[in-house]
Amino acid sequence: MPLVKGGQIVADRYVRILDDAPIPANGAMLVPAERFLADASELIARQAETGVIWPNNRDIDELGPYLDRLALVALVFPKFQDGRAYSQARILRERLGYRGELRATGQVLRDQFVFMLRAGFDTFEVKKEADAKVFGEVAQRYSVFYQPTGDGRSPAFRQRLQGFATRAPALRGAGR
Amino acid sequence: MYIHDEFDSTLLKERVDEFRDQVRRRLSGELTEDEFKSLRLMNGVYLQLHAYMLRIAIPYGTLSSTQMRMLAHVARKYDRGYGHFTTRQNIQFNWIKLSDLPDATADLASVGVHGIQTSGNCIRNVTTDQWAGVAPGEVDDPRIWAELLRQYSTLHPEFSFLPRKFKIAVTASDHDRAAVKIHDIGLRLHRNGAGEMGFEVLVGGGLGRTPFIGKTIKPFVARRDILTYIEAILRVYNQYGRRDNIYKARIKILVHELGIDKFAREVEDEWLSIKDGALALDEAVIADIRSRFKYPAYEKLTDNPDELKQALADPTFKAWYRNSVSHHRVPGYGIVTLSLKPVGGPPGDATAEQMDAIADLADRYAFGEIRVGHEQNLCFPSVAKRDLPALWRGLDAIGVATPNVNLVSDIIACPGLDYCSLANARAIPVAQEITRRFADHDTANLIGRLHINISGCINACGHHHVGHIGILGVEKNGEEFYQVTIGGRADEGAVVGTLIGPAVPYAQVANVVEDIVEAYLDLRLRPDELFIDTVKRLGVEPFKERAYATG
Amino acid sequence: MTSPLQQKLKITGPSIVTANRTGDGAVIYRTSSNGWSTELSDAAVVRTADDAKALWAEAMADDLGAIGSYIAPVEVGSDGSIEPGNIREAIRLRGTTFALPASA
Ligand code: SF4
Numbered sequence: 037m038p039l040v041k042g043g044q045i046v047a048d049r050y051v052r053i054l055d056d057a058p059i060p061a062n063g064a065m066l067v068p069a070e071r072f073l074a075d076a077s078e079l080i081a082r083q084a085e086t087g088v089i090w091p092n093n094r095d096i097d098e099l100g101p102y103l104d105r106l107a108l109v110a111l112v113f114p115k116f117q118d119g120r121a122y123s124q125a126r127i128l129r130e131r132l133g134y135r136g137e138l139r140a141t142g143q144v145l146r147d148q149f150v151f152m153l154r155a156g157f158d159t160f161e162v163k164k165e166a167d168a169k170v171f172g173e174v175a176q177r178y179s180v181f182y183q184p185t186g187d188g189r190s191p192a193f194r195q196r197l198q199g200f201a202t203r204a205p206a207l208r209g210a211g212r
Numbered sequence: 213m214y215i216h217d218e219f220d221s222t223l224l225k226e227r228v229d230e231f232r233d234q235v236r237r238r239l240s241g242e243l244t245e246d247e248f249k250s251l252r253l254m255n256g257v258y259l260q261l262h263a264y265m266l267r268i269a270i271p272y273g274t275l276s277s278t279q280m281r282m283l284a285h286v287a288r289k290y291d292r293g294y295g296h297f298t299t300r301q302n303i304q305f306n307w308i309k310l311s312d313l314p315d316a317t318a319d320l321a322s323v324g325v326h327g328i329q330t331s332g333n334c335i336r337n338v339t340t341d342q343w344a345g346v347a348p349g350e351v352d353d354p355r356i357w358a359e360l361l362r363q364y365s366t367l368h369p370e371f372s373f374l375p376r377k378f379k380i381a382v383t384a385s386d387h388d389r390a391a392v393k394i395h396d397i398g399l400r401l402h403r404n405g406a407g408e409m410g411f412e413v414l415v416g417g418g419l420g421r422t423p424f425i426g427k428t429i430k431p432f433v434a435r436r437d438i439l440t441y442i443e444a445i446l447r448v449y450n451q452y453g454r455r456d457n458i459y460k461a462r463i464k465i466l467v468h469e470l471g472i473d474k475f476a477r478e479v480e481d482e483w484l485s486i487k488d489g490a491l492a493l494d495e496a497v498i499a500d501i502r503s504r505f506k507y508p509a510y511e512k513l514t515d516n517p518d519e520l521k522q523a524l525a526d527p528t529f530k531a532w533y534r535n536s537v538s539h540h541r542v543p544g545y546g547i548v549t550l551s552l553k554p555v556g557g558p559p560g561d562a563t564a565e566q567m568d569a570i571a572d573l574a575d576r577y578a579f580g581e582i583r584v585g586h587e588q589n590l591c592f593p594s595v596a597k598r599d600l601p602a603l604w605r606g607l608d609a610i611g612v613a614t615p616n617v618n619l620v621s622d623i624i625a626c627p628g629l630d631y632c633s634l635a636n637a638r639a640i641p642v643a644q645e646i647t648r649r650f651a652d653h654d655t656a657n658l659i660g661r662l663h664i665n666i667s668g669c670i671n672a673c674g675h676h677h678v679g680h681i682g683i684l685g686v687e688k689n690g691e692e693f694y695q696v697t698i699g700g701r702a703d704e705g706a707v708v709g710t711l712i713g714p715a716v717p718y719a720q721v722a723n724v725v726e727d728i729v730e731a732y733l734d735l736r737l738r739p740d741e742l743f744i745d746t747v748k749r750l751g752v753e754p755f756k757e758r759a760y761a762t763g
Numbered sequence: 764m765t766s767p768l769q770q771k772l773k774i775t776g777p778s779i780v781t782a783n784r785t786g787d788g789a790v791i792y793r794t795s796s797n798g799w800s801t802e803l804s805d806a807a808v809v810r811t812a813d814d815a816k817a818l819w820a821e822a823m824a825d826d827l828g829a830i831g832s833y834i835a836p837v838e839v840g841s842d843g844s845i846e847p848g849n850i851r852e853a854i855r856l857r858g859t860t861f862a863l864p865a866s867a
Contacts, residue, residue: 119373
């Protein structure tokens with residue numbers, strides 16, 4: 037599954053650790069939520085980067101105390117139609133102030149890229165190679181946005197007050 | 213009229229390009245049907261029994277004559293020459309080809325019309341009073357708020373994949389013509405004790421398998437806070453609404469399971485953390501949206517012009533005038549309802565020729581503006597009373613001047629088994645037969661206000677629960693049967709009707725309705741006691757006895 | 764989720780497989796020669812659950828050509844003519860049970 041970051045397909049530096057596998061001493065790793073919470077103090081004390089896979093039916097506020105030590109939060113889209121992780125992403129970015137990598141995993145197709153970027157995701161485990169390749173193009177598809185989110189873009193209802201000429205630049209993270 | 217600007221048209225164009233690419237990927241096999249389905253649904257494309265269906269939103273029910281002509285064009289060029297107006301201020305085309313859809317949506321987008329979010333588990337077309345802006349005694353024009361909500365909800369990055377569909381309606385009158393109590397969120401614009409304008413917010417109303425009347429979650433939300441408050445409701449719903457069972461996924465079930473107080477607390481907590489964010493509205497933003505609604509340049513006219521006085525000598529005109537013309541807030545003008553319920557016709561259908569003629573008449577007599585109401589009729593919101601006789605002749609010539617508005621033959625019916633892939637039973641032919649039984653307008657007038665609502669299955673698109681008489685199609689051993697309820701209503705006193713007894717077969721439905729109506733005529737205290745009030749006074753028993761005695 | 768194909772399938776009489784054509788949505792019937800036809804008379808009629816399942820599986824494999832395929836009942840006359848087995852299928856075959864507005 038290709039990983040897209042900054043609009044480019046990149047190698048995934050993170051090693052996924054299963055529930056009962058031993059924790060490696062170094063190297064970036066990604067652990068499931070249960071495992072993370074069980075050994076949180078030990079895990080965030082490691083020198084290397086730690087990431088957590090957070091399921092979409094678990095309260096994202098539970099991650100609050102650990103956020104400044106986490107390098108990656110991976111949220112899950114078990115189905116294209118299951119949009120819980122969009123709310124989790126916005127809460128992480130906009131309320132809890134998380135600034136690390138926020139990764140979309142699961143059923144990630146090109147048709148969600150714009151929504152995901154706007155919700156605060158910046159890396160994407162894209163299901164199809166073809167979708168990953170057109171990421172940059174698809175991310176630029178829209179130039180008008182009707183609602184404010186944490187991506188900082190000014191919505192149409194505010195831009196109208198300044199006139200059409202001052203439209204905001206393309207989405208950040210879109211790779212151009 | 214709301215004037216679309218470059219922002220709106222750019223977004224629509226970008227959306228059409230995206231949809232064109234999605235259709236191309238589907239037709240080339242890059243996308244499976246499973247993957248494509250939710251994409252097409254978000255553009256209003258369903259698969260029905262015979263073909264694909266395209267559902268087009270008519271935001272807050274307002275159409276320009278130019279837009280109406282474009283609907284006629286699409287009906288003619290890509291469909292079979294007609295369209296069906298629904299109970300949700302939408303229009304549906306029933307025979308459109310997937311391969312034609314990108315072109316059809318591009319044509320529609322050229323006049324600011326689209327099918328975005330008319331399906332799928334997202335925020336649907338925001339609906340309101342079809343008399344918005346012209347009804348006497350309104351607190352404000354509710355369309356301004358519906359338009360703000362339309363923009364807010366369009367391609368919302370967080371709320372496009374909710375547990376289930378989400379419907380919002382707004383009213384600003386004491387008399388609720390927008391049925392806000394049967395919506396996921398209902399907004400009632402009013403003034404509080406301090407004279408400040410704001411919203412009563414209702415949540416958790418809805419029909420379907422488990423009907424609920426919406427409950428007040430907050431009696432007063434200031435205008436600056438309305439979008440943040442709605443965002444808080446949606447965020448709580450998106451995270452905690454059930455996704456394990458499609459029949460339990462609407463917000464009404466979450467509200468019911470948590471209880472309104474607990475749900476309200478969750479929303480309040482969420483809201484307090486976002487209420488002063490970028491979504492808080494300031495007066496400049498509200499004023500800007502308001503400035504883009506253009507109102508007719510009304511003249512100072514007499515309320516009882518000679519043309520009208522003379523025409524009222526004609527009993528046919530008089531019958532129509534009394535039935536179909538309502539009070540306008542400006543003297544000398546009237547609100548005209550166009551009945552899409554001809555005797556024996558499918559409720560809510562209009563042909564391309566009718567649409568074109570309606571657009572022409574709107575230009576000539578109604579400032580080019582047309583409205584669509586949830587009762588599946590159209591409306592000219594502003595017509596000078598001196599023009600009414602001429603307008604009536606024009607409407608009558610195209611068959612949309614049946615004087616049956618709000619009467620027994622003004623039936624709401626969903627497409628039912630003649631079109632809909634989810635249906636158990638037909639709805640349209642049942643409606644047609646009932647209108648034939650009550651074809652005589654004098655009898656219909658004698659009966660008075662009576663709403664019959666018909667749905668072809670429990671999804672309740674025909675709002676059967678809130679019909680004064682509600683008819684629901686069910687299936688029994690492969691045969692069409694119908695459950696009949698009475699006493700429902702959709703207005704400010706919204707209540708769900710009561711079942712009168714076992715389901716009856718297709719051939720019996722019109723008889724049962726006739727029996728119920730006859731019982732009412734016998735039982736009412738005075739000619740002005742409405743059907744719904746007689747049912748309230750006496751309960752269902754006397755009607756039940758009559759309906760099943762003959763069967 | 765179990766695929767519908769893995770579920771137990773019962774049919775009560777002669778059956779066919781029907782769907783809508785992807786490009787235009789037209790009602791189509793699965794034929795005995797691995798294809799589709801808009802004519803019910805061309806439909807392959809199956810009489811056992813296993814045959815129905817096999818025909819359906821073949822239809823479902825054609826995701827590009829057809830959508831929403833399912834098994835539907837039919838009645839077969841003594842002359843071999845095929846008639847829809849319920850009102851829903853009759854409406855799909857013959858259209859709405861009232862005249863369309865534009866042709867009225
Ligand atoms: S109520 Fe049922 S039959 Fe009628 S349109 Fe809705 S889903 Fe179809």
